[in-house]
Amino acid sequence: MSTSSLVNEELQPSPTPAPPRPVFAVAMVGLVFAVVVSLVMVKAVLMLRHFNHDGPVSTTVGVILVVLTLYAWYPAAKALGAGQQRASLLSQDQLVPSRRIAARGREDALIAMGYAAAGLIVALLLIIVLAKDGGVATTFFALHPIRLSFNQVIHAFWINIWVACVSEVLVLILGLVVAIVRMLPGRAGAPLRMIAMVYCDIFRAIPAIVVIMLIVFGLPLTGVRFFQTMPLTWLGIIALTLTYSAYVSEVYRAGLASIHPSQSAAARSLGLSYTQTLRTVLVPQAVRRVIPPLLNDFISLQKDTALLSVAAISEALLVAKLWEAQLFNLSPIALVAAFFIIITIPQARFVDYLIDRDAARRAGK
Amino acid sequence: MAFLEIDGVHKSYGHHEVLKGVTLNVERHEVVCLIGASGSGKSTLLRCVNALEDIQDGVIRIDGDTVTGAGVDLNALRRDVGIVFQSYNLFPHMSVLENIMLAPMRVGGVKKREALERAERLLESVGMEDKAKSYPDMLSGGQQQRVAIVRALAMQPRVMLLDEITAALDPELVGDVLEIVRELAHGGLTMLLATHEMGFAKEVASQVCFLDAGSILERGSAQDIFENPREERTQQFLSRVVKSGRL
Numbered sequence: 001m002s003t004s005s006l007v008n009e010e011l012q013p014s015p016t017p018a019p020p021r022p023v024f025a026v027a028m029v030g031l032v033f034a035v036v037v038s039l040v041m042v043k044a045v046l047m048l049r050h051f052n053h054d055g056p057v058s059t060t061v062g063v064i065l066v067v068l069t070l071y072a073w074y075p076a077a078k079a080l081g082a083g084q085q086r087a088s089l090l091s092q093d094q095l096v097p098s099r100r101i102a103a104r105g106r107e108d109a110l111i112a113m114g115y116a117a118a119g120l121i122v123a124l125l126l127i128i129v130l131a132k133d134g135g136v137a138t139t140f141f142a143l144h145p146i147r148l149s150f151n152q153v154i155h156a157f158w159i160n161i162w163v164a165c166v167s168e169v170l171v172l173i174l175g176l177v178v179a180i181v182r183m184l185p186g187r188a189g190a191p192l193r194m195i196a197m198v199y200c201d202i203f204r205a206i207p208a209i210v211v212i213m214l215i216v217f218g219l220p221l222t223g224v225r226f227f228q229t230m231p232l233t234w235l236g237i238i239a240l241t242l243t244y245s246a247y248v249s250e251v252y253r254a255g256l257a258s259i260h261p262s263q264s265a266a267a268r269s270l271g272l273s274y275t276q277t278l279r280t281v282l283v284p285q286a287v288r289r290v291i292p293p294l295l296n297d298f299i300s301l302q303k304d305t306a307l308l309s310v311a312a313i314s315e316a317l318l319v320a321k322l323w324e325a326q327l328f329n330l331s332p333i334a335l336v337a338a339f340f341i342i343i344t345i346p347q348a349r350f351v352d353y354l355i356d357r358d359a360a361r362r363a364g365k
Numbered sequence: 366m367a368f369l370e371i372d373g374v375h376k377s378y379g380h381h382e383v384l385k386g387v388t389l390n391v392e393r394h395e396v397v398c399l400i401g402a403s404g405s406g407k408s409t410l411l412r413c414v415n416a417l418e419d420i421q422d423g424v425i426r427i428d429g430d431t432v433t434g435a436g437v438d439l440n441a442l443r444r445d446v447g448i449v450f451q452s453y454n455l456f457p458h459m460s461v462l463e464n465i466m467l468a469p470m471r472v473g474g475v476k477k478r479e480a481l482e483r484a485e486r487l488l489e490s491v492g493m494e495d496k497a498k499s500y501p502d503m504l505s506g507g508q509q510q511r512v513a514i515v516r517a518l519a520m521q522p523r524v525m526l527l528d529e530i531t532a533a534l535d536p537e538l539v540g541d542v543l544e545i546v547r548e549l550a551h552g553g554l555t556m557l558l559a560t561h562e563m564g565f566a567k568e569v570a571s572q573v574c575f576l577d578a579g580s581i582l583e584r585g586s587a588q589d590i591f592e593n594p595r596e597e598r599t600q601q602f603l604s605r606v607v608k609s610g611r612l
Contacts, residue, residue, distance in 0.1 A: 262450065262452060262454045263454060263456065265417050265450070265454065266450065266454035266455075266456070267456075268417065268439075269415050269417060269443055269446075269447075269448045269517075270443065270447075270467070270468035270472065270516070270517070270520060271441075271443040271444040271468055271472040271473075271520060272440070272467075272468060272471060272472055273440050276471050276472070280456075280467060280471065284458050285457065285458050288458065
């Protein structure tokens with residue numbers, strides 16, 4: 001026995017083994033839930049077949065969906081079996097094995113519930129889309145209007161992409177400049193810091209749609225020849241750049257502030273000037289850190305190119321709205337939504353890849 | 366006139382006075398060790414010498430030039446004064462070579478080829494030539510600290526400040542780093558170092574200063590300080606160090 005007063009039996013009594021946790025009830029809930037979900041799915045599939053006039057495709061899809069929901073029955077049944085085994089082991093006083101079986105059984109029951117819940121969500125979505133004799137489907141996903149408008153909408157969408165790309169390059173530059181100006185040191189920098197702060201405050205306060213209207217309609221009215229001859233799209237780019245540089249400068253600023261002061265001290269101690277320290281040590285590290293939030297703002301910017309439709313710039317949404325008015329159907333606008341989804345997802349994955357690569361390189365893998 | 370003169374330096378953070386009139390002279394080729402408890406002002410003193418902190422009163426001169434107060438070209442001063450930190454502070458986005466070559470090329474105006482040659486030679490002398498292309502995060506603490514020393518040496522400073530450079534290292538890595546410092550001391554580089562490695566201080570120091578609460582309480586040769594400390598605070602500090610098995 002230990003003689004130290006820091007360790008003794010009263011303070012640290014040896015534990016008594018816990019009894020196995022119950023399994024049967026939770027397994028039963030899992031099984032009932034799985035069965036109910038399969039029934040709901042059968043109902044959804046019947047609606048799908050009806051909407052599709054009992055076509056072979058809908059029949060095949062329906063059968064696959066129902067079979068998939070049956071998969072949740074399997075872990076539920078396993079959990080029930082585990083419940084029985086637990087009881088028999090416990091009656092033989094085999095505490096540890098029965099505890100192990102019980103843990104596995106509860107895990108299986110949870111798996112059944114998870115799969116069943118996913119199935120339920122799919123079934124309910126299907127039912128919503130097909131309700132009122134396919135009301136949702138014909139409103140948003142009607143094939144005929146999509147086919148008619150597709151060509152024009154996709155051409156107009158190039159304008160969105162072009163505007164987004166040009167604005168993003170400009171925002172990257174202007175945002176960084178504003179961020180650096182806001183962090184200028186000393187009294188000499190004070191007036192400039194003030195101006196940069198006012199700029200950020202103002203352009204983060206005004207809604208993007210208002211900035212677009214003011215700039216695209218307003219600048220040509222000022223009588224300045226440069227703006228009168230400027231294409232509308234470029235005015236739109238100016239508006240988006242002004243709005244988003246204010247946001248992005250904050251992102252950069254957070255990134256710069258997150259670099260530990262010791263990095264700056266190390267650079268300055270080697271004799272590097274403030275500017276050299278910024279350029280070679282702080283900005284490169286800050287930019288790497290802010291790539292994910294930066295991309296977040298860029299995705300937001302890309303979406304806001306649709307706002308240019310209020311300024312009569314013939315981008316995708318404006319063209320889709322013309323088709324919508326002509327066909328009395330929202331599907332062309334849903335098509336625009338689909339385009340935005342398609343360009344956004346690869347970017348998100350690309351950033352994940354960049355982050356992983358940077359981490360791997362620095363860890364030497 | 367001493368090479369590095371620290372004369373009556375006061376430093377406060379707000380109302381908290383960290384240095385209360387420190388006076389210390391370091392002759393050319395001398396190695397001065399600062400010892401003392403955490404918070405006694407060792408690191409702050411070193412950072413003041415390199416003007417990483419501004420001081421409220423007093424004067425610091427290097428080779429007769431005043432380096433404190435207004436109108437001093439800090440970037441020029443720092444070219445002559447190298448500092449190595451406890452936490453290495455290598456630039457994580459640059460390879461070892463880039464870390465070393467940055468300042469000579471940007472500040473010293475050295476040509477790339479010459480900077481590269483100098484960097485490779487220095488890396489070789491600390492046994493790190495095979496890590497030239499590695500990034501700091503791929504290196505052990507001891508390797509990073511050796512690179513940090515080389516990075517400071519690449520500017521060919523006239524005085525080196527070492528701020529508890531082995532305090533963050535695993536025990537078995539301390540030796541490699543101290544070996545380099547020993548070599549520098551024997552080579553005649555003027556150094557001012559804050560350290561907790563009493564054995565090492567005993568070995569290399571030509572002068573040991575015991576700092577307590579922002580002032581130098583006792584100074585003398587390593588033998589004087591470690592064998593016959595006169596001040597009670599010094600005796601207490603050293604007996605605590607002995608108790609923790611560090612001397």
